[in-house]
Amino acid sequence: MNKKFSTLLATLLVAGGMSSASAAVTSPSTSTPITKIETTKAYQLYGGLDQLLVMTKNANGQYNVEFLPANQVNDLASSLWTISYVTNPVGGPDFTLVNKATGCPLSVNLKDLTVTPDDIKVGGNISSWKWYPAVTKSTGFTYNDNMALKSYFTTDSVAYLTYSGNTVKAAKAHANDLASIGGQLTLAPYSAAAYVLSAKELNTKIGTDPEGQSFKLSATPELKIGTNSSLGNIFTKNTLRAWNQAAVTNETNFDLHSGFSNWNSTSGYVWLQVIDGKGDDKPCEDTYIMADTAYIDGLHVNNQDFVQFTDTTRAIKDIANGEDYLKSFQPGRNGNSSLFKFTYYPTEDSLAIDVLEYNKKAATATSYLGKTTVWTDVKTLENSVILNQLTTANELTLAAVPTGVSRNIKFTLGEGTTNRTSKDNGVYVIKNKKGQYLAVPIYNTKLSGWSAAEWVTVDADAQDVMRMPAYQWVAVKNDSMTVDTKKISSMTITNREFAGTAQSIQLRQNPGAEYLFTQEIIVPGDSLIVEAVPASVIANKELGYLNLEDAELAVMTYNFNYLHSYADDKFIGMMEDSVLNVKDGKYAFFMKESKEANYGFTSPYVAGLKQLTRVIYTPYVKTANGDRYITIDAEKRYRMTYDEAEAQKFYLKENNFYKPASKEAAQPYYAFINVTETADSTKMGSADQDLNVILRDQVLNETRTSAFAVVPNDAPLYRRFNTELEGAVEGQEDATKILKFKEFYRGEYLMDENNKKFQDEVVNYVGIERADKATGLSFYVDTVVVKGTAGHEQKPQYFVYVDRVVVDPVPGKECQEGDNHVDANGDPTDAAHCVHATPSKAGFTVAKYMVSFADSLSAKDADKLYKFGEYTRVGFVKGLHIGDSLYILTNGFENMEASKLDTAAIRANYKATSNEFNIIDLKAEHTDAHHNYTWSFRYTNPEAAAAVDEDARRFLIESDKKDADNDIAPSKAAWLKSQNGCLVLSDAATSTFENAKTGGDNALIFNIEVGSENDLATDNEEIATSEVTVIAGAGQVTIANAAGKKVVVSNILGQTVANTVITSDNAVIAAPQGVVVVAVEGEEAVKAIVK
Incomplete structure (x- = not known):
């Protein structure tokens, strides 16, 4: 959503009847074609027989997509769409179209699609569409070359839209067949026609503030006296009340009895009363904004003088038929210079202000309205409020603006006196005065749109809404353009788990009141408590569903503990006929896990909000005959099977958070949502009146939901010797x-x-x-x-x-040689x-x-x-x-005395003889x-x-x-x-x-x-502690435990290689590669293979 979209358009998004939105929408066919699709703008999508694509909400809170003739569209916002796109080198950009009235994207559910077109059910998993090959077109996007929307969900399968009369439908087809399918929905983007606001629409902010009596404007750029302007902005500094000229005063419609002769020929122009707490209740004699009979001091450019505005001109009251009426303004004033027209351009998001007429100074004085004056030159064309930027000081004035040229100052409709308020963008739980929470409970999840939302009574001892995204709402302001509009912006609230359940609401709070209220999601005037969800919960992407650690899945088994108010020791078990129940048995299940999949709603405008993820689990039990899986029999009973093809798959959705009497802390309990590839999702549940408490497949809209704790099987599989x-x-x-x-x-x-x-x-x-x-x-x-x-x-x-x-x-010994110590590198x-x-x-x-x-x-x-x-x-x-490390001793080391073994020598030998595999890390x-x-x-x-x-x-x-x-x-x-x-x-x-x-x-x-140590399976008392050992190495033999003895080493031919008396118990003698014979004095000669 374009967060710079103004309050004026944002207010069109709120559900309910709105006076301004009830006017028929003008066909865009005569508009100048746009040449670039911009994500910051809102467009009408035109095609068919002078038809517009619209999205509306029906009485059940469900969203409908229709293709209506332009003259039958009575709600401007329903026909407006923001268009975002992601560049894609294959097939052109991927477009997402979001309706401004509902905040919902044009989307369909793949699961609902067949090859036969059917009505769209908004809120599905297909919301990205191929459309135009590019977002720019030099000749403009026009009705004559409008293009179809389609979405490829596999490389050769495509979803497409079609229409019959006013109804939009969706279907799927093979990609190769798409070109031959007739009746496809083709659209072109157009700018929406301008829209003139009435006095009531201004004061009530397009009907979103029904009790509104006034309004304020903000502007971009903002003019600040002493900073970038000498005069400031007279339209934004005042709170204003708009009045229509009329024959009779009607305060409900903001009609004011006018003494002007042209009262019925100036439709669309309004008076702007200054609301300042002084005479506000006497509009026929209060002060008004007017185009002034004075020029801006020091501003004279190209022989032109620039008119300024005043807010001190007072109305003159008269009485007719016992009723006050506004006769005129202070003597010498042109009453028409107090009449202003507010025109809104939805696509450009700009609000333009024009004055009916004003006077400029003539060369000579003449009579005007009974007075002699030089201000007699009446201007009716140079009447657009603009920003003069020819000097360092920027000032508001009037000038002619050519058709198609944007004005250099943009006004935004804001509050006057109001009870409207807003919340920061964030995630919230919402309660009513009964303490019920707004949520999408499991039994409503098959409903679409807002009809899925319900006020739910929560047992605080058995449920925790901070753990359940279906009870949480992502709230995003519809207008963040200025500081003032942020404070009172309406908000779109979207269920965190079910993105298709969304509503635009206006929060309100009366002065001094503790609670909020709204008109849209609760009985008007009823109290609301809107509580922020902690940052840690917002950042938890695994919230709401079971997500076991990957490392546990291969090694852990789990028992499914049934939640019941009278017993906490019941688990899913199996009866003799393989049917599952929750009575006396206790089965231990392994769990197969799918890849993580995204679900729910997220928004870039909520800091720290993570995309939610969940996984599908397939429970199974290992047996000697193979794995057994949960399946469903013809009587809708859950039972066990060896056929993996029949295995049921489940999302485990948290439904309760409860502390049973036998536990020290609360634990989550999950509903088993069956998502096996079937026509519809169901849930596992029991009927307690069934004496065997058999588990059955139940429809989701069954109000009662069975829940189970997933408990690690506490029966140890292996013995640990620690008791x-x-x-x-x-x-x-x-x-x-x-x-x-x-x-x-x-x-x-x-x-x-x-x-x-x-x-x-x-x-x-x-x-x-x-x-x-x-x-x-x-x-x-x-x-x-x-x-x-x-x-x-x-x-x-x-x-x-x-x-x-x-x-x-063996402890080390410090150097005893003085104080100047160095290491092997000579460093201190x-x-x-x-x-x-x-x-x-x-x-x-x-x-x-x-x-x-x-x-x-x-x-x-x-x-x-x-x-x-x-x-x-x-x-x-x-x-x-x-x-x-564990060294498996070989190469003679296995025969050495333990105290004389040196791991450095072992490593060196094993490396030289390619025996490093005997060193286990x-x-x-x-x-x-x-x-x-x-x-x-x-x-x-x-x-x-x-x-x-x-x-x-x-x-x-x-x-x-x-x-x-x-x-x-x-x-x-x-x-x-x-x-x-x-x-x-x-x-x-x-x-x-x-x-x-x-x-x-x-x-x-x-x-x-x-x-005991006195009864070991073998003992070491007979091991010789001085046994001579010969260890073959690379180009050498090592002779251990033979100090002082004569050693003769000969090759295989009997030639003497070495003949010496060795002086250590770890003597190394060079030897040729191959077999050598080593004879140690007093020992039998042995052969060794030198590498």
């Missing part, structure tokens, strides 16, 4: 635990594999057997992921390990960072970590070492955990994805997991999942299982949770017992 059952200590709940894993059915325990049939000389496996078969049963269980990821609350991940050696950190530093300081060393843990060998299945001899039949085995690998891998070195403990019965009884907290030990499944709670995954007595992982492609959790062949079910 007394696991030996947790308060304040250190997630500290490392020592636990035993006991199989539920046979009572066997996880342990170091001791069955020789399943052992290997190189690989250390995990096994399962009776307690009396083990050297130890306890494992360290250490947290890896218990916070910081989307699903950490649902799926904590742990290290499981044995043979733990903790190497304590402190003692702790000096080159002579001893750096500190971080502590770390070395242990044998339980891992899945799934990442080793392509290695040499994998079938023998890492598989048992078709199943992946589980074992131990030695690792070093420091900070956020735990921070980078801190996700909900499964890992071969971490384990999660999946409850077989989450609903019972809150029990304090260990027996009820049974779990599966989970490793990986089927590739396409979820990271959290996959329906198919790899769990620990026993295959003919050998501990392996189940096949993630075929092993289902539904089977595994009930004791099927897919997995072992475990409980825990608190363990």
Whole structure:
């Protein structure tokens, strides 16, 4: 909307009968064609058989679009359209046409369109139209070359407009067929004809202030005495009351008994009484504005003198038939110089003022109106009020203005004495004196236009209007041209959620009154409270609808808690026949989400107002047989189905904000608005009189709306070892635990594999057997992921390990050599960072970590070492955990004493030997994805997991999942299982949770017992702390733990490469690439491959 559009036109926009708007509109066919479409102007759209496109509001508050003959258009504003456009190199500009009477764009709803033209329902999602190929045309836009409006909603499908008689219709077609379709609506933009205002129209501001008795004018440019003018602007400084000349006084119509002989031949000209509190109630003897019999001092240009104006001329009263009448003005005055005509040009938005006639000074004195005077030269052509800008002082005067030339001062109609007021542009909630809120409730959303708005009683304990955009209104002034007009401007209020529900209103407030009132949206005179919506709410683009965090969707399940006044523990559940109800069951749903889509109304004139967005959700439940979705059966009941094609999709629209007795705080409850591709939107609801409380598909206009809280499923899916059952200590709940894993059915325990049939000389496996078969049963269980990821609350991940050696950190030592400390670059530093300081060393843990060998299945001899039949085995690998890194030890480092391991040396070796993949960045891998070195403990019965009884907290030990499944709670995954007595992982492609959790062949079910360090599954007492280690590198071998011993290095041909006695426990000896033999004194010779 053009916010510079004046009050005069803005007042035409207010609904209701208006005297000025009841005159027939002149056809624009004779107007001069415009050559450029300007966004700051308002045009009439002309075509057909001398017809104009108009938009009106019917008795039901719905908007109609018609194509009326010009002489049948009785409301000027209804025929005016502002035209905005967006430049588009494809097919020309995209035009938007907004009607000035209603504030609504010419729009249609794609969902309503068929190939058969039908009446337009204003307020749809198609409002951008292709029309002319450009916004300029040198020969002008004319009726003879008017063009059709069309809108492409896909590359080959188009919406178009047609008309039959006076009715405008819309349809859709294939783009290739459009050219052959007849009867399309073709339009050309024209300037609207000028409009002369009567006295009543001036005083009542075109009927928008029915009780108005006067008016004020403002002007652009503004004249300020002492700044840019000597005289100022006599028309804007005064409050004025207009009077028509008439034979009899009629104050209702502002007719004043005139003693002028030409009273009935000067229609359109009015007197301008000065309203200053002095004699205002005596118009026949008060002061009036006139063209003066004096020139502007010091202004004489090209032998021309310029007339000024006066506001001190007093009327002369007489009496006829017992009635006062205005006989004349002070002696010597020409009464016609007090008569002014106000002409409004709607397209240009300009108000022009003309005087009927005035006198200029003659060369010699003659008699005029019984007086001898030189002011006898009567002017009737040079009678337009203009701004003389020939000097530094700008003054109002009179002159001739050629036809088609715009005047250099623009007047705007404003207030006189009035109760009109306005609000700042913003978002508001609106209440009546009953406390009801103006809103578009769910049951009205299928209505169109203003008929959807209703005064709604709100239960403050169960609803919060600040959370519901359907209860909020975007209010924008219709006139922001001047400071004065802003204060009293009418406003267009548009529902924040439903852009098609809009109304132009004039707020009013009587002097000293507390409340506002209006004539348009409430019983006239009834009180209104208009309350601003907080900035934080205006800026919330997700207001009003459920919008879950993306990171939660893959990992969280939700229960739908039914809102009921007598029970807060009812959820959507499933009956035996798959029908959904809200009685005793409690289903946990995953949610699929669509892309965000814009909805609702926004305005560039409201600071901080965000475009609202919402998403569509498809609830579903995971089962062993596949995902199950909500659908509707033939009896309109909601039920579950495995057929995704029948899945119902929903907007979850907030309907309540309520604190149930069992909760500490209020929570939102949502209506499930079914938006599946069907003929019409519906909602999910229950009938409480139905003993089974079955959920049914209901029409939106059903007054009662069922609502549900979307509650994260509080039944934990995985076990977290942080309670007394696991030996947790308060304040250190997630500290490392020592636990035993006991199989539920046979009572066997996880342990170091001791069955020789399943052992290997190189690989250390995990096994399962009776307690009396083990050297130890306890494992360290250490947290890896218990916070910081989307699903950490649902799926904590742990290290499981044995043979733990903790190497304590070594504190650094400051430099002791004087005070002048420097770093390695020679720059000054402190003692702790000096080159002579001893750096500190971080502590770390070395242990044998339980891992899945799934990442080793392509290695040499994998079938023998890492598989048992078709199943992946589980074992131990030695690792070093420091900070956020886990080093899988190899290349000889696995044989070194823990205290002598150096991560810098390990990194260098791994880089040289392309083994950097054995350094795991735990921070980078801190996700909900499964890992071969971490384990999660999946409850077989989450609903019972809150029990304090260990027996009820049974779990599966989970490793990986089927590739396409979820990271959290996959329906198919790899769990620990026993295959003919050998501990392996189940096949993630075929092993289902539904089977595994009930004791099927897919997995072992475990409980825990608190363990001890004296009962670890393996121990480290027999590990040699001085074992000689040979580590191959790039062009070298490193020999550890052999200080003082003789070392001989030979190549594969037996030629000696090195023969020396080494002096350190970390000696490096150069060696050729290939296989070398290293013989250390007192040790067996070993082979190494040098890179």
